[in-house]
Amino acid sequence: MRSLCFGIGALSLALLASPAMAQEAQPEQLIDALNAVFGAHAKMRAAHTKGICVKGNFTPTAEAAALSKAPLFAAPVPLVGRFSLGGGNPAAPDNQKDNVRGIALHFQLPDGGVSDLVMVSAPIFVAKTPEQFLELLTIVAGKDKDKLDAFFKANPETTRQGAWLKARPTPASYATADYYGVHTFALINAKGDRQPIKWKAEPVGGFVGLSDQEAEGKGMDFYAAELNERFAKGPAEFNLYAVLGQPGDQDDDPTSEWPADRKSVKMGTISITGLENDAACDVAIFDPNALAGGIEASKNDKILPMRSLDYAVSFGRRTN
Numbered sequence: 001m002r003s004l005c006f007g008i009g010a011l012s013l014a015l016l017a018s019p020a021m022a023q024e025a026q027p028e029q030l031i032d033a034l035n036a037v038f039g040a041h042a043k044m045r046a047a048h049t050k051g052i053c054v055k056g057n058f059t060p061t062a063e064a065a066a067l068s069k070a071p072l073f074a075a076p077v078p079l080v081g082r083f084s085l086g087g088g089n090p091a092a093p094d095n096q097k098d099n100v101r102g103i104a105l106h107f108q109l110p111d112g113g114v115s116d117l118v119m120v121s122a123p124i125f126v127a128k129t130p131e132q133f134l135e136l137l138t139i140v141a142g143k144d145k146d147k148l149d150a151f152f153k154a155n156p157e158t159t160r161q162g163a164w165l166k167a168r169p170t171p172a173s174y175a176t177a178d179y180y181g182v183h184t185f186a187l188i189n190a191k192g193d194r195q196p197i198k199w200k201a202e203p204v205g206g207f208v209g210l211s212d213q214e215a216e217g218k219g220m221d222f223y224a225a226e227l228n229e230r231f232a233k234g235p236a237e238f239n240l241y242a243v244l245g246q247p248g249d250q251d252d253d254p255t256s257e258w259p260a261d262r263k264s265v266k267m268g269t270i271s272i273t274g275l276e277n278d279a280a281c282d283v284a285i286f287d288p289n290a291l292a293g294g295i296e297a298s299k300n301d302k303i304l305p306m307r308s309l310d311y312a313v314s315f316g317r318r319t320n
């Protein structure tokens, strides 16, 4: 069975063609499908189950406020964050190359609210629509290799994320991976100017990876200890960039990147200073659509609004 960085899933070709699949995927169906692939684990997230809660702060650059009027781009703010591994396995191996690493951030705003940013270590997601993701998960859960191969053949964009991850080394640390917001957002400044962007965070010291042999030698559980040792010496820092879209760049397809020549503006430095109690991360969801005024989500992307609904279902089940 091919390893899938987010999920795994199953549905017969007959079902794929059935009228039922033409309907919109419901949030509960997606969480049930994730559970079918990874198991339902009481009190835990249905996805990105294995993770580490952290804290730190964000310091904006002088250029950031020209692009967005959001308060986090006006003055430094504290943050709570969570590093995680993709998928719903609470014992997911830290050394798996073709899994995404995640970073989720609550920027804590002066008015007591939050603005969230949720990114993974690949610039693309595995599915363009919730329906396509549901089909994929259902097929993987069914463990029928022929059906999965047929799905990948008919939906080649769902293979891009895995190929992207396999072509790069395994990140040596959560602190040495680069992270991407995947979807298109827009920044709005005080004059009302609107700029489509994609988020990208790069470790200040650059990407550091492990060879396949080194990754194997590290074993399945080394990220937590590595972070602990790192924080004893200093913070893990990332440069946060807004990659600037141009007219005609797609804003509806999280399986597809923009052309590589798009310019970036450095918006600030994310500084992760230490571990935080899990409760600070588990008390709510990191919601990619919880955004301060001055940041807006693309209205054309079908995956992005579904994420908030799915995360709420997962939250409801893990807090019951």
Ligand code: HEM
Residues within 6 Å of the ligand: 030, 031, 044, 045, 046, 047, 048, 051, 082, 083, 084, 101, 102, 103, 104, 118, 119, 120, 125, 130, 133, 180, 181, 182, 254, 284, 285, 286, 303, 306, 307, 310, 311, 312, 314, 315, 318
């Ligand atoms: C329809 C598509 C998706 C579904 C069904 C889904 C599902 C989930 C679920 C159920 C959770 C756990 C929520 C909770 O209990 O708090 C989660 C967390 C997460 N997802 Fe997604 N997701 C989707 C798309 C994406 C995309 C496109 C990204 C790329 C940025 C992403 C990145 C993350 C990260 C980083 C977390 C961890 C958040 C944390 O640490 O609490 N997801 N996802």
